[in-house]
Amino acid sequence: MHTMIYVNLPVADVARSRAFFSDLGYTFNEAFSDDNAVSLILGENIVAMLLRRDYFDTFHPASTADATTTKECIVCLDADSRDGVDALVDRAIAAGATAGDTEDHGFMYGRSYSDLDGHSWQIMWMDPTAAAGAEPTQGAAQG
Known part of the structure; x- marks a missing residue:
């Protein structure tokens, strides 16, 4: 039914998140990365979009969970x-x-x-x- 999965996660600092996941050996799709987001390639058809928190907030009306206190x-x-x-x-x-x-x-x-x-x-x-x-x-x- 589905051919890809995109997980969208809010992050405080896109550059810091990019550096962290680069240290783990991951790569990024630069066509979908900018100052607002980084497209983290997790597998052939698996992508995590790491979105700056204020940008992430524009996609939905509900408040965004703080993952350090709420899973x-x-x-x-x-x-x-x-x-x-x-x-x-x-x-x-x-x-x-x-x-x-x-x-x-x-x-x-x-x-x-x-x-x-x-x-x-x-x-x-x-x-x-x-x-x-x-x-x-x-x-x-x-x-």
Whole structure:
């Protein structure tokens, strides 16, 4: 049904956010980046638009959550291995992020961090072979 996802997040300082995510190894689509926003490429069809807070506020009538005090969402992204999870989250923490939780279910492993604006990012890896026979864990979505 959908071919791309754009997550829009408010940030205090576009240049600071660009530097932070550059330190993590991400790139940007410059055609959609300026002083108001930076287009963070998360994957082939996954983009986070990091919008200066006052610019973000022009898109909707409701007040914008302060992600340092109120969680508005958790952005969950996959990694290709457990080591990949650790490498990315460790780089985020070294670049100024706040460490979050770690979950290890054997077949599924994840760690999280809060970026410089308090947005929650969870990086996870799942072994699809082992996951096929796994029992659902508490809090897991069941279909």
